[in-house]
Amino acid sequence: MELQIQVINKSPHTLPKYQTAGSSGMDITAWLQEPVTLAPMARKLIPTGLYMAIPAGFEAQVRPRSGLAIKRGLTLINTPGTIDSDYRGELMVAMINLSQEDQVIADGERIAQLIVSKYERVEWTCVELLDDTARGAGGFGHTG
Numbered sequence: 001m002e003l004q005i006q007v008i009n010k011s012p013h014t015l016p017k018y019q020t021a022g023s024s025g026m027d028i029t030a031w032l033q034e035p036v037t038l039a040p041m042a043r044k045l046i047p048t049g050l051y052m053a054i055p056a057g058f059e060a061q062v063r064p065r066s067g068l069a070i071k072r073g074l075t076l077i078n079t080p081g082t083i084d085s086d087y088r089g090e091l092m093v094a095m096i097n098l099s100q101e102d103q104v105i106a107d108g109e110r111i112a113q114l115i116v117s118k119y120e121r122v123e124w125t126c127v128e129l130l131d132d133t134a135r136g137a138g139g140f141g142h143t144g
Helices: 066-072
Strands: 006-009 026-029 036-038 043-053 058-063 074-076 081-083 090-097 103-105 110-118
Touching (some): 026 043, 058 090, 066 074, 081 090
Antiparallel strands (some): 006 043, 026 110, 036 103, 058 110, 074 090
16 A cells, blocks of 8 residues: 555646666756746755645655766755654745856756655664674774
8 A cells, every 4th residue: 555645736747657677766856937047056945736744654765866966066055854743834945056168947847856765763872881782883884
Protein backbone atom coordinates (compact mmCIF):
# COMPACT_ATOMS: atom_id res chain seq x y z
CA MET A 1 0.00 0.00 0.00
CA GLU A 2 1.30 3.44 -0.87
CA LEU A 3 1.45 6.34 1.58
CA GLN A 4 -1.33 8.87 0.90
CA ILE A 5 -0.36 12.54 1.16
CA GLN A 6 -2.76 15.45 0.80
CA VAL A 7 -1.47 18.06 -1.65
CA ILE A 8 -2.61 21.36 -3.13
CA ASN A 9 -1.11 22.14 -6.53
CA LYS A 10 -1.52 25.82 -7.45
CA SER A 11 0.76 25.45 -10.46
CA PRO A 12 -0.32 24.24 -13.92
CA HIS A 13 2.33 21.50 -13.75
CA THR A 14 1.91 17.84 -12.84
CA LEU A 15 2.39 16.64 -9.30
CA PRO A 16 5.84 15.32 -8.38
CA LYS A 17 6.25 11.91 -9.97
CA TYR A 18 8.68 9.03 -10.25
CA GLN A 19 10.44 8.87 -13.61
CA THR A 20 11.21 5.12 -13.47
CA ALA A 21 9.87 2.09 -11.61
CA GLY A 22 12.99 2.00 -9.41
CA SER A 23 13.17 5.72 -8.61
CA SER A 24 13.14 6.67 -4.93
CA GLY A 25 12.79 10.39 -5.65
CA MET A 26 9.97 12.22 -7.41
CA ASP A 27 10.90 15.12 -9.67
CA ILE A 28 9.70 18.59 -8.61
CA THR A 29 9.13 21.35 -11.16
CA ALA A 30 9.63 25.11 -10.93
CA TRP A 31 6.55 27.35 -11.08
CA LEU A 32 7.75 30.70 -12.41
CA GLN A 33 6.02 33.68 -13.98
CA GLU A 34 9.20 34.28 -15.99
CA PRO A 35 12.58 32.52 -16.22
CA VAL A 36 15.02 33.11 -13.36
CA THR A 37 18.71 33.72 -14.08
CA LEU A 38 21.14 32.66 -11.38
CA ALA A 39 24.57 34.26 -11.66
CA PRO A 40 27.58 32.23 -10.45
CA MET A 41 27.28 31.64 -6.67
CA ALA A 42 23.83 33.29 -6.58
CA ARG A 43 21.11 31.73 -4.44
CA LYS A 44 17.35 31.91 -4.85
CA LEU A 45 14.19 30.27 -3.53
CA ILE A 46 12.34 28.76 -6.48
CA PRO A 47 8.57 28.32 -6.00
CA THR A 48 6.77 25.10 -6.92
CA GLY A 49 3.11 25.89 -6.22
CA LEU A 50 2.92 22.78 -4.02
CA TYR A 51 1.50 22.68 -0.51
CA MET A 52 1.33 19.36 1.31
CA ALA A 53 0.35 17.72 4.57
CA ILE A 54 3.07 15.19 5.35
CA PRO A 55 1.70 12.63 7.85
CA ALA A 56 3.10 12.60 11.40
CA GLY A 57 6.12 10.30 11.66
CA PHE A 58 7.23 11.16 8.12
CA GLU A 59 9.33 13.88 6.51
CA ALA A 60 9.89 14.93 2.93
CA GLN A 61 13.46 15.54 1.80
CA VAL A 62 14.26 17.85 -1.11
CA ARG A 63 17.43 16.78 -2.87
CA PRO A 64 19.40 17.95 -5.91
CA ARG A 65 18.94 16.36 -9.31
CA SER A 66 22.27 14.83 -10.27
CA GLY A 67 21.96 15.86 -13.93
CA LEU A 68 21.49 19.54 -13.07
CA ALA A 69 24.38 19.41 -10.65
CA ILE A 70 26.92 17.83 -12.97
CA LYS A 71 25.82 19.41 -16.27
CA ARG A 72 24.96 22.93 -15.11
CA GLY A 73 26.32 23.36 -11.59
CA LEU A 74 22.83 23.86 -10.13
CA THR A 75 22.30 22.32 -6.73
CA LEU A 76 20.57 23.02 -3.42
CA ILE A 77 21.91 25.19 -0.62
CA ASN A 78 20.68 22.92 2.15
CA THR A 79 20.67 19.34 1.06
CA PRO A 80 18.67 17.55 1.90
CA GLY A 81 16.11 20.19 2.68
CA THR A 82 13.61 18.88 5.21
CA ILE A 83 9.86 19.42 5.07
CA ASP A 84 8.39 18.63 8.49
CA SER A 85 4.97 17.09 9.00
CA ASP A 86 3.59 20.28 10.56
CA TYR A 87 4.70 22.65 7.75
CA ARG A 88 1.85 23.86 5.52
CA GLY A 89 3.52 26.58 3.46
CA GLU A 90 4.58 26.39 -0.16
CA LEU A 91 7.39 24.02 -1.05
CA MET A 92 10.25 26.31 -2.10
CA VAL A 93 13.51 24.94 -3.48
CA ALA A 94 16.66 26.74 -2.25
CA MET A 95 18.93 26.65 -5.30
CA ILE A 96 22.49 27.84 -5.90
CA ASN A 97 24.54 28.14 -9.07
CA LEU A 98 28.01 26.66 -8.50
CA SER A 99 29.04 27.01 -12.14
CA GLN A 100 31.05 29.83 -13.66
CA GLU A 101 28.27 30.92 -16.03
CA ASP A 102 24.78 32.34 -15.57
CA GLN A 103 22.17 29.57 -15.42
CA VAL A 104 18.54 30.09 -16.43
CA ILE A 105 15.75 28.20 -14.68
CA ALA A 106 12.55 27.97 -16.70
CA ASP A 107 8.95 27.47 -15.67
CA GLY A 108 8.12 23.75 -15.61
CA GLU A 109 11.76 22.69 -15.42
CA ARG A 110 12.54 19.73 -13.17
CA ILE A 111 14.70 21.35 -10.48
CA ALA A 112 14.91 18.90 -7.57
CA GLN A 113 13.66 15.59 -6.30
CA LEU A 114 11.45 14.76 -3.34
CA ILE A 115 11.81 11.69 -1.13
CA VAL A 116 9.34 10.90 1.66
CA SER A 117 10.80 8.94 4.59
CA LYS A 118 9.62 7.61 7.92
CA TYR A 119 11.61 8.72 10.94
CA GLU A 120 11.79 7.95 14.64
CA ARG A 121 11.66 10.55 17.38
CA VAL A 122 14.28 10.06 20.07
CA GLU A 123 14.51 10.58 23.80
CA TRP A 124 18.04 11.15 25.05
CA THR A 125 19.42 9.11 27.97
CA CYS A 126 22.48 10.64 29.63
CA VAL A 127 25.12 8.07 30.65
CA GLU A 128 28.74 8.15 31.84
CA LEU A 129 30.05 5.50 29.39
CA LEU A 130 28.99 4.10 26.00
CA ASP A 131 29.23 0.43 25.08
CA ASP A 132 32.47 -0.52 23.31
CA THR A 133 32.63 -1.56 19.62
CA ALA A 134 35.40 -2.81 17.32
CA ARG A 135 35.39 0.58 15.58
CA GLY A 136 35.43 2.64 18.73
CA ALA A 137 36.06 6.34 18.05
CA GLY A 138 37.67 5.73 14.63
CA GLY A 139 36.34 7.97 11.90
CA PHE A 140 37.22 10.15 8.92
CA GLY A 141 39.17 7.56 6.95
CA HIS A 142 40.32 5.32 9.81
CA THR A 143 39.78 2.18 7.68
CA GLY A 144 42.12 3.35 4.93
